[in-house]
Amino acid sequence: MPKMDAILSSKSLHYFLQLIDTMNYTQAAQILGITQPALTQQIKKIEHAIGTPLFGQMGKKLYLTEAGKQLQVGAIKLLGTMNSVVSDIQEFTQADRGNIAIGVLESVNCEWLQRFLIKFNQKYPDITINLSCFNRKDLWYNLDNNLIDLAILYIPDVAKKSQASLNNQYEQMKINDERLIILTHLANLEAGEAYPISTFTKQKWVAYPDGFFLTQLMKEKFESRVNIKKKLDISMSFSSTEQLVATAIATNYDTFVSHSYYQAHKNDINLTPVFLKDDKKFLTSIVYRKGKKDVPRVANILAEFKQFLPK
Numbered sequence: 058m059p060k061m062d063a064i065l066s067s068k069s070l071h072y073f074l075q076l077i078d079t080m081n082y083t084q085a086a087q088i089l090g091i092t093q094p095a096l097t098q099q100i101k102k103i104e105h106a107i108g109t110p111l112f113g114q115m116g117k118k119l120y121l122t123e124a125g126k127q128l129q130v131g132a133i134k135l136l137g138t139m140n141s142v143v144s145d146i147q148e149f150t151q152a153d154r155g156n157i158a159i160g161v162l163e164s165v166n167c168e169w170l171q172r173f174l175i176k177f178n179q180k181y182p183d184i185t186i187n188l189s190c191f192n193r194k195d196l197w198y199n200l201d202n203n204l205i206d207l208a209i210l211y212i213p214d215v216a217k218k219s220q221a222s223l224n225n226q227y228e229q230m231k232i233n234d235e236r237l238i239i240l241t242h243l244a245n246l247e248a249g250e251a252y253p254i255s256t257f258t259k260q261k262w263v264a265y266p267d268g269f270f271l272t273q274l275m276k277e278k279f280e281s282r283v284n285i286k287k288k289l290d291i292s293m294s295f296s297s298t299e300q301l302v303a304t305a306i307a308t309n310y311d312t313f314v315s316h317s318y319y320q321a322h323k324n325d326i327n328l329t330p331v332f333l334k335d336d337k338k339f340l341t342s343i344v345y346r347k348g349k350k351d352v353p354r355v356a357n358i359l360a361e362f363k364q365f366l367p368k
Contacts, residue, residue, distance in 0.1 A: 067139060070132040072099045073111070077129060080119045103128075152353035154183040160199050162210040163190050163296050164269050165341055166318035170209070173365050177358060184354055192296070193270055200227075203346065206355050211235065211270045212342045228350070230343040230359060232366060236316040237274055237336055240302065240328035242309055251332040254278055263293045263301055263310040275313055278333060302326060317341070 076085040076096065086093040104111050111125035121129065161167050174186055191199060199205045212229060239257065246252060257279075265272045272291075279289045292310055295301040298318055305312035305328060312328075319330055343362060350356045 067136060069099055069103055070136055072096055073103060073128065074132055074136070076100065076112070076119075077121065077125075082119075150353060152357040153181050155354045156185045156187060157207070157354060157358055158187045158189070158205040160196050160205040160208045161188065161190050162196055162208070162270065163192055164265050164271050164298060164315070165209055165211065166298070166315050166321060167209060168321055173362065176365070177361055180361070181354075181357070184358070192266075193268060200344065200346065206345060206349055206352070207358070208344045210342065210344060212340045212344065226347060227344050228347055229345075230362065232341040232343060233317060235339050235341050236332065237271060237278075237313055238316045238319050238330050238332060239311060239313045240305055240319070240326060240330055241311045242328060243311075244329075246329050246331050248329050248331065251334045251336070253334050254281075257311065260311045261290045261292045261309070263295065263304045263308065263312045264289070264291045265298075265301065266294045266296055267291075269296070271313060271315065274337065274339075278336065315341075 072085075072089060072091075075089055076082065079085045079088065082093050082096055086096045089096065100111065107124065107128070109124045110122050111128060112119045113122050114120070161170070170188075174188070177184070178186065189199075189205070193210070196205075196208055196210060200208045209232070241257070241260070243256070243260070246256070264275070267273075272289075272294075276289050293304060293308075295304065298314055301312055302314065302322070304310065306326065319326065323330070343359070345355070345359075350359065
């Protein structure tokens, strides 16, 4: 063990590499802030531990032996690994540096998120944000397997997680209240009013793909109040809300989006916005695994989110 300690000492390896840089004991010692005899002694300890010279001398010039060359490669790798580990620990324990991965449900209206992330980056430039959009299945997979730190999605999830399961494994921060809104071509409906689902049994739809939260919500509502043989008649589907709405406007198909999306784009939408009677309210929330707030940078961004959201 004493021999191994002498070789693996970060101080010894640092001295060794500094001597390689200068190939001069006097210059290396000056750079290191130690005496030349102290540096010589340290190098001899390493040579004694491994049982072979690291440096040879031709006249007044030093050169690396084959053993010295091998130790140089190993020393660079070892010190690099040690520095990387220290850097990772510092990133974990510091609130102003590191990486944060955020996953967003594809159908969630998160136009505010870009504004927030720009402000957050200006304040914390050493924190790298990785933002990705997912369908519901992939979002939960990434969250369950700790591949993302935060997820932005609708709660309660109508298929994947029960509220009890969510409370046991995760924590959440409310962003805003949400509601499904239908954009219809029906001329006899008044904007902003609520109508029974039976009003829309003869309509054809452009919708999110099957399995998307809002499509699942609409199907459940439709099939719970209409004859079970009558299905939601979806003629076209898009994962992009912009494409979905544009297609509805250009055709005679109705569609449905989140209320927050409609509010942000209502000046560009010439369809009539209506609600469903007795519809289910839901939330847009930030969801994260319990324990994530123990990571300072995650706790930091959640605190910044909390301050930003009222604005």
